Amino acid sequence: MSIVLSGFLNPVFTMLTLGWGVGSLVDDPAALGTEDYVHFVGPGVLAGSAMLQGGFYSLWQALGALRWEGMYKNAVRTPASYIDVLTGRLVWGFLRLTFSSFAFLVVLLLVIGWSGWAALLAPFVAGLTGMATASPILAYSSAQENDKAFPIISRLIVTPLFVFSGTFTPVDSMPDFIAGIVKAFPGYHGIELARDLLNERAALGPSLGHLAVLLVWIVGGWILARAGFRKALTS
């Protein structure tokens, strides 16, 4: 229950405070390419907070499941393998984030109004964005025996990505160098795709491009995380 609440209430409050609070200070919404600031920041928070939660899902929570609690160790004593456990963790994370993103979407649509059926795809994009962040971090965290470096990952990678991936301001307004870095990460692509879907402007080509980047991060992380899972569960 707490999972659903935090997955739902966090983005709602973030959107409300920033969308209406900060949004009232935006002079020229047209520069954002959306009707107003809420149309810009709402989808940004939808995918961005999924990314943030995906990051945390692969830090303490993952190490707990893998090393401190016994459930995963128990699972590999059944016909399930360590790779099944890894895949299961990512699939479960995707379902959880998609579910809480649907709850957020309902609130968002109440605020910005119905924007077409494509909007219903946005929670799935949020789920994928979360796992595109979770998967590579899991590759790192599953290989760790303790959580010493986790606060650094959390503060220097996960949280800045949430802030700078285009959640609150257009990435193209940043210096080219920084924009280039941001565009290499999955958050930007998930946020752009969610924004396109909720502003009735998603074109097939760019959408598939964004989706491909998310999938590359998910699969890449999955491939690398296998070693950590093997070591933690079957040495």
Added chain:
Amino acid sequence: MELAVEARALSKRFGDFVAVDGIDLEIRSGETFALLGPNGAGKTSTMRMVSTVSPPTSGSLNVLGMDASGYGRQIRSQLGVVPQEDQLDSELSVRENLMIHARYFGQSWSDAGRRAEDLLEFAQLTDRSKARVETLSGGMKRRLTIARALVNEPQLVLLDEPTTGLDPQARQLLWDRLYELKERGVTQLLTTHYMDEAEQLADRLVVMDGGKIIASGSPTSLIEESTSAEVVELRLPEGVTIDGDLPFQVETLRNKVLLYADDGRAALSHIQELGIEPTGSLIRRSTLEDVFLALTGRQLVD
């Protein structure tokens, strides 16, 4: 004869550390087989290899007629494992722990439910079915862990230190359950550092020390081969020692002296005739504890 487990020159190394050092094992279908030894002897590493969770470093290992390195999934589907730490899901109820575990074996919810009822009865936990695991006593958790290991009706059950940390009553109850499993024809492989447990449960056993097997046989044959029929335990006054040429073997431990003699009463009289008056004495049958002491010169549990 059908073998449930067959290992040849089986080894497990972690870096430079040799946990299991080239052991051979033959465990027959239907028997209860024990790995006995002190902490660090390599028992748990052996169990983890047999459960196909930990790949052997070298040697060959067949479990239920299949090669452990290539058929892990198939082997695990017919295996029940009771790990040293229960590793139950403390946030779920007793019954839910069984149900979720059964789902890993591909059972339907309704089959899993039916099986859970039987197992709860077997583990004498029916009245705790809806209780959260964290509210159970140590003995109850242990019985639930054994019930969980049986959800897939395994042919071979592996039990790592099944009664460590339990009070005598809880141990006895657990032994009853394991004995019932044995009567049903389930093969059991257990590790223990309790000699009485191995004597109670095992048809055959191996004694392990430092990753190697140092003796094997039935509990009675090991006692007959390695030690005398009886043991006299003596407590002596400060400063008094027993030495000299005696017709039986003497072992001096930290807080007591053991006399290995086939006739304990005669040995005790012999000591008293030498003018030594023990402050306490006890004549008992030899146990596997004495076997371990005779083989290694060390006590099993300090």
